[in-house]
Amino acid sequence: MNDSTRSAHALIPSEESIAAYLGQVPEFFERHADLLAGVRLPSVHGHRAVSLQERQAEMLRDKIKGLEQRIMEMVRNSSENAAITQKIHRWNCDLASIGDARGLPHAVTEGLRAVFDVPQAAIRVWDVAPPFAGSLFTMGVSADVKAFASSLTMPFCGPNLGFEPTAWLQRVDDVQSLALLPLRDGPLSSPSPAFGMLVLGSPDPLRFDATMGTEFLTRIAEQASAALARMRPVAGARQLTSV
Template sequence: MSTTDTALTEDAIADYLYQNPEFFERHAELLAGVQLVSSHGPRAVSLQERQAEMLREKIKVLEHRIIDMMRHGSENTSIANKIQQWGCALAKVQDLRELPHAATASLQRVFDIPQVALRLWNVAGMHSGTVYTMGVSEDAKAFAASLTMPFCGPNMGFEPVGWLSQPDSVQSVALLTLHDGAMDSTTNAFGMLVLGSPDPTRFEATMGTEFLSRIAQLASASLSRMRLSPLSLAHG
């Protein structure tokens, strides 16, 4: 008998048993007599024991999935609470001159991020001349405007990483562009948040960016109060 014939015969047997489950009621002795190799060693076990082992294995897999879901749910809740805490800290700042420092310091503290930097451009005159508005090239501005979502990945020597206090120690970064919500793409981006870590896995390229996007949106909404007016930008 060829391999094909054997396969067809096995398929036919399997189909027959599936269509006629009462077969095992009429021949219950077969269930006790069939011996299979255990998944936990070379010993032989009955069909019922093997089925019980398979069920236990499936239950373990489901338990691990449930544990993972609960862990992810707990982590997401914790992050959401931190974002709310950080957003409240921004809302409490009344002096706009203190806002950039408050945004970066609270972000670093609440999320335990080793290094955080912020740069803004096209701000009102009273806010220019600070560390938060200096040292930004046109290339960096164009790069920020080109990002449609937060960038996460290894330190590849981007100019914004140089804004961090210790850029050489950074292994992974997250770059968050700040937008004022304007439809004009040439004036939409007005800043960037840089998050840096010596841990190469802290900001991985494969990580989700939903929470980082929320952070960028909150920072944009708060810091946009320091922007030049649309009329000033148009004349600029």
């Protein structure tokens, strides 16, 4: 490149300087409107060239389409959440209507299967009042499971890796994914020791995926815990006096 060529290139403004100038002098296009009319750009929907106005219209239509899809997704998620909330409410009302506390564990698991279409569900409760000791829902719980339940401050979801609570389910070989919900007094995230565990199993490996949200499962665990608190020693003693 000779000196004259270098000098010519040096006189050509950069794209940045042109953009800066146009940003500072917007009336430039008012004085030179014919430039905008003559601008031709490649279309995003083909290889043909379109005017600047057409290109802007295409971009605007694409933006509107994206917003419409986001709105539809928000409406769909809202409808799904409302349906789940209604199911939890109905299940909770069913638990509240149980008169004999001995029927609560069965009502919890059967309600989950019927209301939430959970293929399999099982429950174990420990440290119960004497009238409930020796019931099926108190058996087959090792010290390791109790310690594991107490260590959980949120539902565990993931593949079936042979966790001991899986054996509480009727069809163990069918379980590909599961959710383990600790039962304790107060919020699920509290440090209080667990007094039970609820296990949900599914043949679908993605039904209880490790990446899924656990907000509704947390609500289920806390509401089940509140209902089953009637079987705890103090509540159990009160119930005996009222029977």
